[in-house]
Amino acid sequence: MISGRYQEWAEAGMIKIPITMAPPLRQVNSYLLRGPEGVTIIDPGPRTEVTEKEWEAVWKELGIHPGDITSIVVTHHHPDHFGLAGQLQSLTLAPVYMSARAYKEAERMWGTASTVNEALPTLFRQHGMPDEWLNQLPRHLNGFIPQVSPFPKVTIITEDTLMTMGGRHWEPVMSGGHAPGHISLYNRDKKVMICGDAVLPQISPNISLLPGSETHPLNSFVSGLERLGTYEVSMAFPGHRSPFDYFHERIRSLIQHHEQRLLRMEQLLREESLTGFQVCSAVFGTKLGIHQMRFAMSETLAHLLELVRQGRAAEEENTDGTGIRFRVLQQSYGVL
Numbered sequence: 001m002i003s004g005r006y007q008e009w010a011e012a013g014m015i016k017i018p019i020t021m022a023p024p025l026r027q028v029n030s031y032l033l034r035g036p037e038g039v040t041i042i043d044p045g046p047r048t049e050v051t052e053k054e055w056e057a058v059w060k061e062l063g064i065h066p067g068d069i070t071s072i073v074v075t076h077h078h079p080d081h082f083g084l085a086g087q088l089q090s091l092t093l094a095p096v097y098m099s100a101r102a103y104k105e106a107e108r109m110w111g112t113a114s115t116v117n118e119a120l121p122t123l124f125r126q127h128g129m130p131d132e133w134l135n136q137l138p139r140h141l142n143g144f145i146p147q148v149s150p151f152p153k154v155t156i157i158t159e160d161t162l163m164t165m166g167g168r169h170w171e172p173v174m175s176g177g178h179a180p181g182h183i184s185l186y187n188r189d190k191k192v193m194i195c196g197d198a199v200l201p202q203i204s205p206n207i208s209l210l211p212g213s214e215t216h217p218l219n220s221f222v223s224g225l226e227r228l229g230t231y232e233v234s235m236a237f238p239g240h241r242s243p244f245d246y247f248h249e250r251i252r253s254l255i256q257h258h259e260q261r262l263l264r265m266e267q268l269l270r271e272e273s274l275t276g277f278q279v280c281s282a283v284f285g286t287k288l289g290i291h292q293m294r295f296a297m298s299e300t301l302a303h304l305l306e307l308v309r310q311g312r313a314a315e316e317e318n319t320d321g322t323g324i325r326f327r328v329l330q331q332s333y334g335v336l
């Protein structure tokens, strides 16, 4: 019998372990699967003193020795999922499985050769973000490094890698937009999808334009949703909040949410041409902490560039040459 803190789905051979992370999300779901092949941990969470203690409590409560862990699987490179993988690997010597693209993104963000601290403020400046925000970015970004240190030694998986976890076979399903190279895991027998942040209940996963990463993240996200929607899913196990049984309905409402947001931004541009930051302020407001502002700005740019990709808007240089504005293309009727 396990405590109420951990929820078990015996049907899928899984235990959901809530791991603490920073607000506003506060919790990430790790999943632990036990089978003849050993113990698998999916998305161990960010590395902090609190989460290391939480895992010690897990070993104790579930009667697991770190040496029993035979694999660690990471759905995507974000610190709240990937962060502890390296530390957990040093304790368990287990392989850490993730996609090549996801690992490349981790390196782009926090690897020793990362240039994101210069590239992200440059991108945001070009799109009109004022210095008071830009100046906070490097410190904010550096704050994640301890959460993802040390990096694990990674074993690359692709969609062709059949994973065995909890005594069952799982097929990796790749998607992008929220995080390039994101892997969901599908069990065909039980029609169960472990979906990381590709599909979340209640929350709309953040879509980010990031320098050097995906050129059209929103298009990539929507294609990923359409692809995930082709799987028959009776229960979905997300990276945040509770498992849910309305996978297809959720996919439809996420697609609709983004269509509506594209229309809203197109309408704003109909009144006058605007910088990315002006659109961001109109849609998300400015009473945000730096973390949320960074997400809001990246998401706004992802939407604006999607309008451009669809031929509904165009980018133009500011007349004083200080950056870029977006203007609507009058021929557009706002139909997707």
Ligand SMILES: [Zn+2]
Pocket (backbone or CB within 6 Å): 076, 078, 178, 179, 197
């Ligand atoms: Zn994520």
Ligand SMILES: [Zn+2]
Pocket (backbone or CB within 6 Å): 028, 078, 080, 081, 197, 239, 240
């Ligand atoms: Zn997450």
